[in-house]
Amino acid sequence: MDRNQLNERLPVVVDAIVKSIGSEPRLQHLNRVYLPNRDVIIDCITRLRELIFAGYFGNQGLTSHNLPYRAGELVIELCDALFEQVRFCLRYRASIPGQNDGDAQCEECDHEAARIVATFFDRIPAVRDLLALDVQAAFDSDPAAQSTDETIFCYPGLFAIFVQRCAHEFYKLDVPLLPRIMTEHAHALTGIDIHPGAKLGRSFFIDHGTGVVIGETTEIGANVKIYQGVTLGAVAPQYGQQLRGQKRHPTIEDDVTIYAGATILGGETVIGKGALIGGNVFITSSVPPLNRVTAEPPKLRYRDRRPKRMQEDIMLDFQI
Amino acid sequence: MDRNQLNERLPVVVDAIVKSIGSEPRLQHLNRVYLPNRDVIIDCITRLRELIFAGYFGNQGLTSHNLPYRAGELVIELCDALFEQVRFCLRYRASIPGQNDGDAQCEECDHEAARIVATFFDRIPAVRDLLALDVQAAFDSDPAAQSTDETIFCYPGLFAIFVQRCAHEFYKLDVPLLPRIMTEHAHALTGIDIHPGAKLGRSFFIDHGTGVVIGETTEIGANVKIYQGVTLGAVAPQYGQQLRGQKRHPTIEDDVTIYAGATILGGETVIGKGALIGGNVFITSSVPPLNRVTAEPPKLRYRDRRPKRMQEDIMLDFQI
Amino acid sequence: MDRNQLNERLPVVVDAIVKSIGSEPRLQHLNRVYLPNRDVIIDCITRLRELIFAGYFGNQGLTSHNLPYRAGELVIELCDALFEQVRFCLRYRASIPGQNDGDAQCEECDHEAARIVATFFDRIPAVRDLLALDVQAAFDSDPAAQSTDETIFCYPGLFAIFVQRCAHEFYKLDVPLLPRIMTEHAHALTGIDIHPGAKLGRSFFIDHGTGVVIGETTEIGANVKIYQGVTLGAVAPQYGQQLRGQKRHPTIEDDVTIYAGATILGGETVIGKGALIGGNVFITSSVPPLNRVTAEPPKLRYRDRRPKRMQEDIMLDFQI
Numbered sequence: 001m002d003r004n005q006l007n008e009r010l011p012v013v014v015d016a017i018v019k020s021i022g023s024e025p026r027l028q029h030l031n032r033v034y035l036p037n038r039d040v041i042i043d044c045i046t047r048l049r050e051l052i053f054a055g056y057f058g059n060q061g062l063t064s065h066n067l068p069y070r071a072g073e074l075v076i077e078l079c080d081a082l083f084e085q086v087r088f089c090l091r092y093r094a095s096i097p098g099q100n101d102g103d104a105q106c107e108e109c110d111h112e113a114a115r116i117v118a119t120f121f122d123r124i125p126a127v128r129d130l131l132a133l134d135v136q137a138a139f140d141s142d143p144a145a146q147s148t149d150e151t152i153f154c155y156p157g158l159f160a161i162f163v164q165r166c167a168h169e170f171y172k173l174d175v176p177l178l179p180r181i182m183t184e185h186a187h188a189l190t191g192i193d194i195h196p197g198a199k200l201g202r203s204f205f206i207d208h209g210t211g212v213v214i215g216e217t218t219e220i221g222a223n224v225k226i227y228q229g230v231t232l233g234a235v236a237p238q239y240g241q242q243l244r245g246q247k248r249h250p251t252i253e254d255d256v257t258i259y260a261g262a263t264i265l266g267g268e269t270v271i272g273k274g275a276l277i278g279g280n281v282f283i284t285s286s287v288p289p290l291n292r293v294t295a296e297p298p299k300l301r302y303r304d305r306r307p308k309r310m311q312e313d314i315m316l317d318f319q320i
Numbered sequence: 321m322d323r324n325q326l327n328e329r330l331p332v333v334v335d336a337i338v339k340s341i342g343s344e345p346r347l348q349h350l351n352r353v354y355l356p357n358r359d360v361i362i363d364c365i366t367r368l369r370e371l372i373f374a375g376y377f378g379n380q381g382l383t384s385h386n387l388p389y390r391a392g393e394l395v396i397e398l399c400d401a402l403f404e405q406v407r408f409c410l411r412y413r414a415s416i417p418g419q420n421d422g423d424a425q426c427e428e429c430d431h432e433a434a435r436i437v438a439t440f441f442d443r444i445p446a447v448r449d450l451l452a453l454d455v456q457a458a459f460d461s462d463p464a465a466q467s468t469d470e471t472i473f474c475y476p477g478l479f480a481i482f483v484q485r486c487a488h489e490f491y492k493l494d495v496p497l498l499p500r501i502m503t504e505h506a507h508a509l510t511g512i513d514i515h516p517g518a519k520l521g522r523s524f525f526i527d528h529g530t531g532v533v534i535g536e537t538t539e540i541g542a543n544v545k546i547y548q549g550v551t552l553g554a555v556a557p558q559y560g561q562q563l564r565g566q567k568r569h570p571t572i573e574d575d576v577t578i579y580a581g582a583t584i585l586g587g588e589t590v591i592g593k594g595a596l597i598g599g600n601v602f603i604t605s606s607v608p609p610l611n612r613v614t615a616e617p618p619k620l621r622y623r624d625r626r627p628k629r630m631q632e633d634i635m636l637d638f639q640i
Numbered sequence: 641m642d643r644n645q646l647n648e649r650l651p652v653v654v655d656a657i658v659k660s661i662g663s664e665p666r667l668q669h670l671n672r673v674y675l676p677n678r679d680v681i682i683d684c685i686t687r688l689r690e691l692i693f694a695g696y697f698g699n700q701g702l703t704s705h706n707l708p709y710r711a712g713e714l715v716i717e718l719c720d721a722l723f724e725q726v727r728f729c730l731r732y733r734a735s736i737p738g739q740n741d742g743d744a745q746c747e748e749c750d751h752e753a754a755r756i757v758a759t760f761f762d763r764i765p766a767v768r769d770l771l772a773l774d775v776q777a778a779f780d781s782d783p784a785a786q787s788t789d790e791t792i793f794c795y796p797g798l799f800a801i802f803v804q805r806c807a808h809e810f811y812k813l814d815v816p817l818l819p820r821i822m823t824e825h826a827h828a829l830t831g832i833d834i835h836p837g838a839k840l841g842r843s844f845f846i847d848h849g850t851g852v853v854i855g856e857t858t859e860i861g862a863n864v865k866i867y868q869g870v871t872l873g874a875v876a877p878q879y880g881q882q883l884r885g886q887k888r889h890p891t892i893e894d895d896v897t898i899y900a901g902a903t904i905l906g907g908e909t910v911i912g913k914g915a916l917i918g919g920n921v922f923i924t925s926s927v928p929p930l931n932r933v934t935a936e937p938p939k940l941r942y943r944d945r946r947p948k949r950m951q952e953d954i955m956l957d958f959q960i
Contacts, residue, residue: 005401006434010399012394013441020445021374021387026452029375031383038377038473053668054661055596063671067661070655073689075424079650083643102460105470112644113529121653125660132666137731142875143883144835144856149732150817153678154824171910172811191511191530191831191850193548197462210511210831211531211851211869213580215546216464217960228833229531230868231548231580234463243463260853260871260903263580263599279903282600282615287622295922296619299936305916323723325752330719333761334712340765341694341707346772346788349695351703358697358793412789497790504794511831511850513868515784530831531851533868533900536784549851551868551900551947554783563783583900583919596945602935607942616939 033095041181044081047074048166049159052128056152078116086170087113087179116173124168130202134161137203141225156190157206168194187216198232201254210261215249217267224252227260227279235266235284269272329366353415356408361501364401367394368486369479371447406490407433409497431436436493443489450522457523461545475528476510483547487516518552521574528580535569537587544572547580547599555586555604573609676728681821684721687714688806689799692768696792719757722808726810727753742855745850756813763809770842774801777843777870781865796830797846809835838872841894848900855889857907864892867900875924893929 019125021028029035046057051074055062062070090109130309138151138158139290145151151158163186167179179196187193191210194200198214201222206212208228218232234248245266256271258264259279271277272289340346349355366377371394375382382390396450410429458471465471471478483506487499499516507513512519518534521542526532528548534540538552554568566625569588576591578584579599585590591597592609601615661668669675686697688942691714697700702710730749778798785791787946791798803826809821827833831850834840838854841862846852848868858872866881874888887907896911898904899919904911911917912929921935 001434001438002431003434006399006403006438009438010395010443013394013438013444014388016442017371017395017444018388018391020448021391022384024448024452026455027373027472028447029382029469030387034380035376035469035473037380038641051657053667055672056675060674060677062669064662067670068654068658070805071658071661072650075650075654075657079646085647111642114641114643118641118649119648120654121649124653124657128660128664130668132664135666139881141587141880143880143888144837144883145881146816149669149675150820152667153675153817154820156824156827163684165714176466177473180470180474184476187476187530188509189828193528193530197464208833208853210827210833210853211549213528213530228871229549229851231582239463240461241459241463241465245463248463260873261581261869265599274625279905280600280920281620283620290448290625291622292625294621294623294782296621300923301934301936303934305930305932321754321758323754324749326719326723326758329758329761330712330715333758333764334708334715337691337715337764338708338711340768342704342713344768344772346775347693349789350707350959352695354700355789355793357700471762473905478749496786499794500790500794504796507796507850507893508829513848513850533848533850536880549869549901559783561779561783561785562780565783568783581901584921588829594945600920601940601942604782610945611942612945614914614941 032045033091034088035092036177036180036181040081041085041178042185044078044085045163045166045182045185047081049162050074050080052124052162053152056149062301068112075121079121080119082111082117085178086116089175093176116170116175119173120169127165127169130165131158131162134158134205137205137225137302138207139225141205141209156192157209160186160192160194160206160209160212161200162203164194164196164198164200168198168200171196177275196307198249217247218249219251221252221254221256221273223255225257227258229261231263231265232267233263234254234287353411354408354533355412356405356497356501358501358505360401361405361498362505364398364405365483365486365502365505367398367401369482370394371398372444372451372470372482376469394439399441402437403433404497406436406495409495434494436490439493439625440489447485447489450485451478451482453476453523454525456541457525457545458527461525462527462560476512477529478523480506480510480512480514480529480532481520481524484514484516484520488518488520490514518569537567538569539571541572541574541576541593543575545577547578549581550578551583551585553583553585657901661870673731674728675816675939676725678793678820678821678825680721681725682825684718684725685803685806685825687718687721689802690714690852691718692764692771696789703808715761721762722760723753724758724819726756726815729815732838756810756815758807759808759813767805767809770805771798771802773843774845777845777863777865778847780844782847797849800826800830800832800834800846800849800852801840801844804834804836804838804840807839808840811836838889857887858889859891861894861896861913862891863895865897867898870898871903871905873905892917900937 001019038147050058065160087110090112094109095107095224135151138155139145139148163182167182171179183194189307192206192212194214195216197216198218200220201224203223205225207292211229212226213231213233215233222309232250249267250264250269253273255274258277261280262277264283266284272287274290275287277294281293287293341414342614349408370378371391407430410432411426411555414426414429425584455468455509457472458475459465483502487502491499503514503516512526512532514534515536517536521539521544523543525545531549533553534544534553552570569587570584571591572591573593578597581600582597584603590606592607594610596612598614599614607613674841690698691711715753727750730752731746734746736750775791778795779785779788804823807822811819823834823836832846832852834854835856835922838858839855841864842858843863844867852866853871853873856872872890889907890904890909892911893913895914896918902917904923906924910926912927914930915927915934918934921933927933
């Protein structure tokens with residue numbers, strides 16, 4: 001087949017794909033309300049970071065004199081973008097799938113969207129206060145940190161916490177889609193997956209962070225430290241929608257440290273104040289306050305590696 | 321040294337680097353055929369997503385009336401880009417390194433490329449049917465999912481599966497480089513590393529996903545659920561090219577659930593229909609159908625943390 | 641509330657946010673020296689990759705004839721961008737927070753920046769020699785690799801090592817902020833978190849890589865292979881700044897292989913030449929040369945899953 005013959009086949013190809021799209025409702029969004037736009041929402045996160053961490057990102061040379069103008073500009077841009085996206089989310093929820101709702105009007109949605117955005121803006125100073133404590137916690141907890149500025153610039157854990165604290169505000173205001181789109185953006189950039197519904201206490205620190213999963217109904221107290229690969233998850237998640245709405249994820253009290261790779265599961269599980277959970281520990285029941293929980297070490301096998309047994313070694317390496 | 325002195329040294333710097341490039345063949349691609357372009361291939365993934373998940377990404381307001389035109393446009397753009405990239409990949413393989421093949425003609429490559437792109441387009445409806453089942457599985461399996469639309473918008477597991485199912489079509493058509501470039505793009509965005517050669521059954525669900533690794537010769541049945549940090553890998557991979565082409569990765573039968581952090585290794589290893597593999601389990605041999613495999617719990621040590629023993633604690637924390 | 645009422649509230653919102661910014665020094669960088677720019681630094685990484693892996697990225701059709709011009713162009717662009725960013729980093733360190741240092745002059749910084757950039761350029765050929773061995777190691781070690789070119793195009797481990805080897809040069813030259821900004825960019829794209837201070841030996845290979853963490857004071861010998869999820873970390877990191885500057889991370893000698901999910905902690909811990917560390921092993925003390933260390937297998941529990949006990953199973957699944 002040559003290039004021309006390929007071109008000649010395209011009409012047939014398009015017909016087949018159009019038919020396929022028409023026949024599978026789960027993978028098409030036709031004749032319906034506008035959906036929120038991921039790119040615009042991600043752009044809001046960038047602007048929020050510039051506003052909240054004032055002077056660190058975006059244009060240089062921020063001074064107390066130009067601050068009000070820069071801040072004002074960002075707030076106006078954010079207001080337009082967030083109002084539109086929240087409105088799309090609410091109209092999406094209000095629309096009735098299957099019917100032609102392509103031009104769905106929903107004035108109530110628009111009023112609600114305005115209320116939501118105004119409430120979010122009012123919360124920004126409180127969110128900044130929390131993030132200032134997170135920055136301090138990151139610096140205090142990491143011997144490799146040279147300054148709080150470095151944690152703001154470089155630390156993925158801080159970025160994921162910043163995004164989740166913002167997304168959580170929209171989650172509390174019951175906005176569909178948008179909060180999860182925000183936290184999944186942070187997940188993509190950091191490998192840290194914090195559901196927007198999770199309740200995070202003050203002075204929260206996540207180090208390295210890749211592989212961290214914090215489920216929707218998790219509650220975390222103050223001064224908690226978490227390392228890479230920690231899961232705060234649900235027991236038997238495979239039962240899926242049956243468990244919808246239940247408290248499925250653990251509660252972590254104040255001053256708890258959870259080392260890399262630890263897995264803590266279940267909505268009844270409470271890790272008591274000041275407890276320390278060792279690396280790779282797997283826990284599905286509660287831990288009393290001020291306890292250190294570590295796994296009884298699996299005996300390690302040491303065996304000399306004699307080159308002539310190399311081939312045998314191949315099979316033995318993992319017969320453990 | 322000041323700025324000018326730095327500028328004056330640049331010619332010496334350039335000479336040294338040019339010499340270094342000339343003398344190390346493994347890090348240079350000089351006087352040779354054109355290579356595929358990662359950015360163009362990633363752009364194809366974006367367009368494929370817009371075409372396959374019609375109405376969710378890209379321009380809003382898709383209707384049954386404008387669909388044929390939008391779809392047609394996307395198909396034409398994809399045809400041009402994919403034909404060119406597949407052609408580069410085939411010419412690359414056909415070229416003889418070392419010789420000056422900078423202007424390598426390869427008509428056979430071009431005809432083959434046209435055949436491959438046409439075949440790929442014909443497979444798109446079948447790929448959509450599979451993805452519709454994956455979307456349903458994601459919604460059914462995750463209590464935090466509010467709608468199938470949310471899974472399409474937000475779920476990294478679904479994105480990684482979408483990319484792999486497309487890349488797998490090119491893998492089956494024996495295109496070099498391009499399939500792996502596609503799946504590594506998904507890996508970068510999701511932390512989910514599925515080799516384009518892996519065979520994925522229908523209704524496949526990956527939750528959270530960060531750290532998941534699914535090797536080249538893995539075979540996965542229908543209705544399988546996998547959680548974050550699961551490895552379906554090879555035994556003793558360090559023997560490298562010696563193992564090339566062998567079945568090195570496990571077979572997972574229908575209706576299997578594998579919890580977070582489980583590691584399943586080896587080409588002979590078969591996880592039987594309906595089995596359930598517990599979190600962090602490490603398996604290198606087969607599991608019979610309908611069994612649940614969990615690790616005998618390592619005894620947990622609970623110890624009171626007395627502040628005055630803090631210093632000693634530093635060393636004890638991990639003597640486990 | 642409608643859109644107009646929302647707009648009317650914006651002045652109040654801006655005032656509150658400006659007040660919040662003024663009152664929290666940890667989250668604002670006002671009236672101070674310019675900071676390095678993440679986007680420019682990331683752009684430098686892209687150009688460095690184009691220069692070091694000559695002909696693989698950026699414009700196609702590189703020949704021995706046009707190479708000097710292309711390389712020269714890249715070096716000049718890199719020189720401008722790196723000089724400016726290094727200078728910002730040095731001026732940032734020289735500035736006195738709290739004081740108005742918005743127009744901080746620091747000629748010493750500028751001379752130092754010129755010296756540093758010149759030294760970095762001189763090191764590029766040596767860095768290329770190391771990367772050529774890393775490319776060879778990636779191809780030799782991975783049965784799925786079809787060519788060394790594929791590893792350059794697709795392998796996240798190689799990208800993370802490339803970025804760290806460049807960042808490490810700036811770390812050795814004692815540049816603040818910039819090295820960590822570089823490695824965190826690689827971390828975001830690959831899930832591989834290698835601190836710029838870590839010492840990496842030649843022929844280093846990381847496969848898959850998601851979740852790998854290599855701490856600041858880690859030392860790694862030649863021909864070392866590491867798989868996904870491996871942590872080379874510190875014991876009791878929660879003691880934070882108290883441990884600043886100490887050797888906190890392990891030493892890995894030549895020819896060591898460390899399988900997926902293994903955790904090796906502590907600055908005194910030495911993994912001897914030729915040792916092999918099994919998957920998920922957790923080690924806090926040294927291992928003699930030529931030993932294979934694997935975990936005594938936790939006994940696995942196999943239990944039949946009888947549908948009628950499904951409800952009970954929900955609770956039993958993780959009572960392990």
